[in-house]
Amino acid sequence: MILFDYIRFLVFCFLIIIPVGELVLRVIGFRGKFWETLLITTNIGFIFTTLVVYIAGLIGINNILPALILLPFFHLLIFRSNFFVKLVSKKISLDIVLLIIIAAVVILQGALNFYSGEILPEGIRLTAGHAHDSLWHISLINNLKIQIPPENPIYSGTLLTNYHYFTDIFMAFVSNFTSISTLGIYFKIMGPFLLILFSGSVFLLSLRLTANKILSYMAILLTVLSSNLYYLIGIFYENAKITPSVFWVDEFATRMTNLQLLASYIVILTVLYLMLIFREKFYMKITLILSIIISSLLGFKAYGFILIMLSLLILFIYRRSFNYLKLSLASIFFSLIIYKNSISSSNFPFIFMPFWFIKNMFETGDHLNYSIWELKRQTYLQDNNFLRIGTLYIEGIIVFLLGNLGGKIAGFLTIFQKYQKDKIDIIIILTLVSVFGTLIPCIFLQKGIVWNTIQFFYYSYLSLSLLFTLFISRLLLRAKLITLIILAFIWGTLLPGVFYTLDLYSPNKSSIQNRSALIDASFFLKNQDKGNVVVDPLYYQDSLIPALSGQSVFMADSTQLNLLLINDDDRDRDLRNFFDDKLEENKFNFLENNNIRYIISNEGRIFLDKIMQLKKVYSNSEISIYKNISK
Numbered sequence: 246m247i248l249f250d251y252i253r254f255l256v257f258c259f260l261i262i263i264p265v266g267e268l269v270l271r272v273i274g275f276r277g278k279f280w281e282t283l284l285i286t287t288n289i290g291f292i293f294t295t296l297v298v299y300i301a302g303l304i305g306i307n308n309i310l311p312a313l314i315l316l317p318f319f320h321l322l323i324f325r326s327n328f329f330v331k332l333v334s335k336k337i338s339l340d341i342v343l344l345i346i347i348a349a350v351v352i353l354q355g356a357l358n359f360y361s362g363e364i365l366p367e368g369i370r371l372t373a374g375h376a377h378d379s380l381w382h383i384s385l386i387n388n389l390k391i392q393i394p395p396e397n398p399i400y401s402g403t404l405l406t407n408y409h410y411f412t413d414i415f416m417a418f419v420s421n422f423t424s425i426s427t428l429g430i431y432f433k434i435m436g437p438f439l440l441i442l443f444s445g446s447v448f449l450l451s452l453r454l455t456a457n458k459i460l461s462y463m464a465i466l467l468t469v470l471s472s473n474l475y476y477l478i479g480i481f482y483e484n485a486k487i488t489p490s491v492f493w494v495d496e497f498a499t500r501m502t503n504l505q506l507l508a509s510y511i512v513i514l515t516v517l518y519l520m521l522i523f524r525e526k527f528y529m530k531i532t533l534i535l536s537i538i539i540s541s542l543l544g545f546k547a548y549g550f551i552l553i554m555l556s557l558l559i560l561f562i563y564r565r566s567f568n569y570l571k572l573s574l575a576s577i578f579f580s581l582i583i584y585k586n587s588i589s590s591s592n593f594p595f596i597f598m599p600f601w602f603i604k605n606m607f608e609t610g611d612h613l614n615y616s617i618w619e620l621k622r623q624t625y626l627q628d629n630n631f632l633r634i635g636t637l638y639i640e641g642i643i644v645f646l647l648g649n650l651g652g653k654i655a656g657f658l659t660i661f662q663k664y665q666k667d668k669i670d671i672i673i674i675l676t677l678v679s680v681f682g683t684l685i686p687c688i689f690l691q692k693g694i695v696w697n698t699i700q701f702f703y704y705s706y707l708s709l710s711l712l713f714t715l716f717i718s719r720l721l722l723r724a725k726l727i728t729l730i731i732l733a734f735i736w737g738t739l740l741p742g743v744f745y746t747l748d749l750y751s752p753n754k755s756s757i758q759n760r761s762a763l764i765d766a767s768f769f770l771k772n773q774d775k776g777n778v779v780v781d782p783l784y785y786q787d788s789l790i791p792a793l794s795g796q797s798v799f800m801a802d803s804t805q806l807n808l809l810l811i812n813d814d815d816r817d818r819d820l821r822n823f824f825d826d827k828l829e830e831n832k833f834n835f836l837e838n839n840n841i842r843y844i845i846s847n848e849g850r851i852f853l854d855k856i857m858q859l860k861k862v863y864s865n866s867e868i869s870i871y872k873n874i875s876k
Contacts, residue, residue: 247433253423254434258287261422262349266290267296273530275522280340284445288515291442291508292541295415299544301395303586346462347444350469351437353747357501360752362432369764369789372756373749374502377787379431381805382413382504384791386427389417394586399788400798400811401777402840405587407809411510411544411823427792431504438509444469446514451714454519454668460718463732468710472497472742484614489742491612492648493602493699495705498746499604506700509546510707512538513553513678524667532568536575543580544587548700550580551685556677594810595698596691602686602699603641613644642687642777649706652735656712662719672715674706682708693807760789762867766845767793769863770870778844782821783847784868790845799839824850832856836873844871 252381266286275285276281288592301307361379363370371379381398385405388395397405407593416430437795444465450462469575473496475489486647500507516538523531539557542550554576607618618637625633646654660676714732723814742772750756764783770778771794778798780790785801800806800816823835824846833856846853853859856871863870 247429250423250425250429250434251281253425254438255421257419258425260283260851262287262290262294264290264623265294268342269293269534271704273519273523273534275519277522279451280445284442285451285515285518288442288446289538289580292515294418294686295411295544296537296541297670298418299393299414299583301413307392312509315534321445324591329817341459342462343445343460346465347358347441349513350444350465351440353470353743354440354497354501355833356747357436357498357750358432358436360750362428364764365757366759366761368759368761369793370757372752373746377802377804378502380788380792381802383427383793384788385410385413386417386420386431387791387795388797389414390421390427395498396797397809398791398797399805400809400813400816401799401802405809406587409505410587411541411548412505414544435504436501436507439511440469440612441503442508442511443514446511446518447711449841450514450518450521450671451711453518454671454711455718457718457871459729460714460732463729463736464711464714466736467653467714467732467739469708470743471710471739472741472746474647474651476741476745478613478648482559482613486611486614489745491606492604492645493612493696494649494702494706495742496649496703498750499703503700506703509542510547510748512542512545513549513704513707516553517674518830519666520674532571532575536572537579539572539576540579540583543583547702549704552681552701552704553674555681556674560673561678563673564670592692592787596692596693596695597688598690598695599688600638601690601695603645605629605636606645607641646683646725649702650709651739652731653709653713653739654705655716656709659712659716659719662716664719672712675712679705679712683705693810694804697808743759758789762865763845764868765794765865766790766863766868770794770796770843770845773843773862773872776873777840778843778845779820779823779836779839779841781844781846781850782824783821784845796843799841800823833858837875842873844873845869846871 259488263283263286269289270282270286273561276282276283286531311544311863354719357372358375361370361372368705369471377451383396384398388398388405389410394404394406395410397403397472397760412435413564416427416435419425419434420427420430440547447465447468448461451461452458455461470488473492475487475491478485478491479487485491489498499823516535519531539550541554542553554573557569557576558572560566561573573700577797604622606612607699618641622637625631625637650656657676657679664672677841682701682703685701686698689698717728717731721731767790771792773796775796778790778794778796780801782799784790785798786803788805790796800813800820803813803817806813819835819839823832844853845861846869848864848867850869853869853871858873858875859871860874861869
């Protein structure tokens with residue numbers, strides 16, 4: 246069954262993704278070697294297919310499948326696909342080493358997703374970080390298969406805002422086109438697909454920057470198959486919790502539980518690669534395509550969009566280049582379309598809270614558990630010894646950077662090396678992304694879920710991995726063997742976290758959520774007519790029910806609602822009153838006022854049997870489902 250899903254997805258890529266990508270690349274006149282062209286074509290096709298589906302949804306065309314199905318035939322008949330011509334000509338060489346590395350990436354990192362999403366007799370398997378966020382995304386994909394913008398699956402009757410969901414749009418479209426299940430797309434298909442594009446994009450950009458294949462292979466390993474120096478922290482902080490997240494950032498694991506992050510990496514690498522190819526010769530078509538791609542970052546991952554825009558604007562000021570000004574303004578213009586249709590809050594989303602992550606890294610039990618640091622800080626504050634306070638924070642930043650990056654921290658030094666003019670602008674952008682990605686979480690927290698600003702640092706992790714490879718290659722230009730030894734050593738120091746995380750995400754009994762009764766009830770609801778669902782407060786802590794039933798619920802998953810800047814106090818109160826109140830009239834008013842069709846409750850809520858307009862349509866040993874027959 247899984248193999249059949251992969252075949253259907255490959256057919257989708259050949260029929261939709263590649264034709265869309267090649268049509269766009271024809272506009273800008275991109276030409277390259279076969280594998281280079283295939284990768285960039287697929288990247289562009291992934292981005293623009295998502296954009297087309299999004300825009301079609303905004304204008305009320307929620308089913309563009311018929312039009313897109315005709316696209317490959319139009320493309321082949323009118324333009325003759327370069328891809329298929331080269332494929333038939335058989336003038337294709339394989340890079341075996343690159344294929345082996347990418348296969349290792351897909352197998353090892355892809356394993357973090359692969360075992361999750363299995364429905365077992367005793368429950369659902371959700372390994373490690375998948376226990377919460379993945380259910381939310383599956384719920385969202387279900388609603389995106391119906392309409393864009395989607396109804397909020399955990400706050401029914403409202404459209405989803407304050408969230409970037411382009412990656413989920415793509416998965417929803419693939420599921421509609423191929424009939425692959427949402428669980429299959431999310432856990433089995435999307436991860437390997439994005440990992441191939443990500444690894445290949447790292448290789449191509451590194452190859453353009455270093456002109457060295459071996460160094461570009463190492464760039465993949467340093468960027469994709471590496472973690473941090475968590476395992477050494479016990480030497481210095483004996484009470485620390487020895488896990489890769491001890492320094493707040495476990496990028497290796499996050500990349501796969503946060504597919505939006507991985508997709509945004511691909512968008513950024515594609516932009517930088519095209520900028521390097523066209524070398525600032527941004528005529529109108531290039532500026533248009535690049536600005537559309539950059540603006541799409543706001544829909545894939547807003548953090549990445551902020552960093553790239555800041556970097557481009559500073560590069561414009563530094564270079565005084567009209568081309569960069571045009572690119573920045575055009576990107577802002579197109580991003581406003583996404584912003585207007587996705588963001589409802591006009592308030593500044595961040596809170597000024599300098600060094601919160603550093604302070605909490607030292608004092609909390611989940612991290613370094615080193616309360617002495619905070620005691621020192623309080624003492625220095627009382628003595629007004631600001632010099633020592635500054636020294637303390639500098640110490641904290643060094644621990645944070647070295648712990649998360651290891652030797653890759655030297656990537657910051659790349660900016661002091663000399664490079665060809667066509668490469669230096671890309672290096673400046675990567676450096677600025679690294680700097681801002683580090684500074685922003687050191688200064689700001691995010692409203693809703695305060696620690697979310699740490700996601701800015703993930704982009705520093707990506708850019709510094711690339712810059713470090715470049716730095717070492719230039720530093721030891723004539724000592725190639727020593728260069729490789731240093732790169733291999735640094736990579737080796739960052740491998741233990743990879744194996745720790747792989748073990749953490751391996752299938753075991755602890756990864757199975759024993760919620761079989763709720764899962765069975767959700768699957769029953771999946772086959773019923775659409776309608777708003779009220780969930781018993783005993784079961785609304787996450788997005789499991791909307792994920793498996795495909796129905797939107799009145800309220801669930803308060804953690805995610807906080808991230809969306811939704812105050813759920815009123816609905817939470819109304820919901821609890823419904824299950825606690827003794828007056829049947831109040832219950833009837835609640836159902837009518839909120840257009841409720843189904844109620845999922847604990848079997849012990851027998852008072853629901855007495856409400857005339859409710860009919861029990863399902864029950865098992867734990868769960869009952871009632872239908873409002875007046876709807």
